[in-house]
Amino acid sequence: MAYFNTIKRSFADVDLSNGIDTNEFLEATEGMVKIFDVIGSTAFGFVQNDMNGNIKRLRLRYESNPEKNDTLEHLLEGESDESKRLATEGLLWLIRALDFTAKGLTRSLDNPDEELTYSFSVAYETTLRQYHNFLVRPVFAVSRYALYK
Template sequence: MSVSVTYFDTIERNYSEVSITDEGIDTKTFLEATEGLVKLFDLLESKAFVFVKSDMSGNIKKIRERYLINTIENSTLESLVINEKVEKKRKATEGLLWLKRGLEFTAAALRHSKNNKDIELKVSFGNAYEATLKKYHGIFVVPVFTLAMGSVPPRATFFKNLGEDEIKIEEQYEIWLQSLEKIVARLVEFYIQGGHDKGF
């Protein structure tokens, strides 16, 4: 009997494997897990999400470049941002801020979809966009995202693309999503408490 391979089996790092300590969120494993999340947008089968993927990948690159300058001092996302602030730099801090916002949007859309199995995916993504990202976007960006939300495939197509074993998918999806939500909540609190989101 062949074992059904799911999307969650193919990613390099699961959010559940990202270390979170008193010092913060491990930078290396967070970046690896988020690269896996970017690939999730391929399962939505819409060219409109090319912009979303490009934006997230660009922000991942900014954070990784800062991390590689000193992997020990920048071992957590929090220390990376604080070290940049000391140097009066903002590149990675801004990249992480926008990535955080993108993850908030994605987590909200996927949670709504998982908890409301009778609602189509485009509704979940549309509602999540209105509640999270839209307020940060200008008049030229909103139409791009609105187009992407409207082109989301039926939820049945998306979940089929995640894998064939529905029971396995259900379990993996929940673990992955809960872990993502935990990370997002911690980042949101960190940016608010530290005032690192000012000016963006």
């Protein structure tokens, strides 16, 4: 239960009244990424590092002007005219990784006799695989294999 004590905010508590509150979304996401520490496998190091990198992109954009970037919608709007859209790209990949995590954990809970590696393998196939090239796919295969150790 120590994991739950480390979370600043749940996704259920993110204010959606005027759009998705950027800071609250980032706090909830930072808490979610810590779930990989609880699983305790280095297999998710790649995913965890990627998610933290994308959180950092969004946090830097947010902190550059918190009033202008108060919601994710405003943050994306503000970046829309720029040639490099680092926060937009970060949000896209972060959402994909959150979907992967949610599907892997949900499948594991729904199938308690199933190996965690299989649950996340199925989640990978249905969420991230289509966006990864032939160089990245083996990294995920090795990561999933590391769950057995």
